[in-house]
Amino acid sequence: MSSDRKALDALAFSLMTLLCASWGFQQVTIKVTAADISLVMQAGLRSLIATVLLLAWARVRGIALFRRDGTLWPGLAAGAMFAGEFVFIYAGLAHTTASRMVVFIYITPCITALMLPFFVKSEGLSGRQWAGVLLAFGGIVAAFAEGFVSAQGATLVGDLFGLFAAFLWASTIVLIRATSLARTAATKTLFYQLAVSAALPLVSVAMGEPGIVRVTPLAVAVMAYQGVLVAFASYLVWFWLLTRYYAARLSVFTFLTPIFGIAFGVVFLGERVTPAFVAAALLVVAGIVLVNLPGPRARG
Numbered sequence: 001m002s003s004d005r006k007a008l009d010a011l012a013f014s015l016m017t018l019l020c021a022s023w024g025f026q027q028v029t030i031k032v033t034a035a036d037i038s039l040v041m042q043a044g045l046r047s048l049i050a051t052v053l054l055l056a057w058a059r060v061r062g063i064a065l066f067r068r069d070g071t072l073w074p075g076l077a078a079g080a081m082f083a084g085e086f087v088f089i090y091a092g093l094a095h096t097t098a099s100r101m102v103v104f105i106y107i108t109p110c111i112t113a114l115m116l117p118f119f120v121k122s123e124g125l126s127g128r129q130w131a132g133v134l135l136a137f138g139g140i141v142a143a144f145a146e147g148f149v150s151a152q153g154a155t156l157v158g159d160l161f162g163l164f165a166a167f168l169w170a171s172t173i174v175l176i177r178a179t180s181l182a183r184t185a186a187t188k189t190l191f192y193q194l195a196v197s198a199a200l201p202l203v204s205v206a207m208g209e210p211g212i213v214r215v216t217p218l219a220v221a222v223m224a225y226q227g228v229l230v231a232f233a234s235y236l237v238w239f240w241l242l243t244r245y246y247a248a249r250l251s252v253f254t255f256l257t258p259i260f261g262i263a264f265g266v267v268f269l270g271e272r273v274t275p276a277f278v279a280a281a282l283l284v285v286a287g288i289v290l291v292n293l294p295g296p297r298a299r300g
Contacts, residue, residue: 096158
């Protein structure tokens with residue numbers, strides 16, 4: 001598989017918008033079923049569902065998942081970081097507010113853009129593109145500013161967990177882009193991460209979570225959505241995109257995810273929309289446009 005990457009085109013823009021919308025809607029589904037299935041358990045169950053589907057997909061498509069190709073160790077490392085990211089997020093939510101967690105998690109594109117050029121020179125961003133990254137991140141801060149500044153009590157532990165999660169997410173993207181995983185099939189890259197994170201139910205038990213409290217039609221529907229559409233289909237598309245486009249520019253697009261999460265919260269949970277949210281959404285979109293405007297290519 002070629003290691004060449006290209007700037008985002010109409011296909012990448014469309015797919016990333018759909019992916020961010022699906023990930024944003026997942027935030028709503030996690031909330032509505034948290035009383036039935038605890039958070040880390042949800043992450044583990046969705047990985048189990050998606051792993052089974054991915055094995056079937058690979059068999060039908062004739063994709064060899066267990067052939068030796070030099071990806072075992074980076075693949076296992078990517079899987080461990082993928083699973084660790086969710087553990088830090090959900091464990092951190094016990095010590096900080098959701099708004100603060102979102103802000104810290106979405107430092108990820110900034111960390112990714114900083115780290116990638118050290119390993120892949122062609123991933124470097126221009127000054128204009130960096131301005132777009134910071135503008136989009138400013139939109140995230142603005143969207144969650146009220147909850148961020150109004151937190152009561154000590155949040156240091158939870159905030160640090162959010163930073164660790166962001167670093168793990170960014171490191172996973174860098175690892176996939178800078179190692180032999182960059183030249184393997186997206187299906188195999190996803191398999192490593194799902195297979196490792198499928199052990200999260202054990203982590204849930206170790207954390208003392210209640211686990212599966214009630215099996216309701218809503219809980220079943222939510223886990224089907226998270227397992228089939230998010231963990232299987234959307235992540236497969238995400239890793240496919242990482243094999244064809246600049247990773248730093250794709251990463252900036254993920255700023256849309258919490259914006260979609262808020263919008264779906266307004267529609268399905270009756271949460272209120274504020275002028276600050278509208279302004280924040282415009283900042284995020286403007287930042288993404290700045291990063292992806294045609295211009296001189298980054299050095300390398």
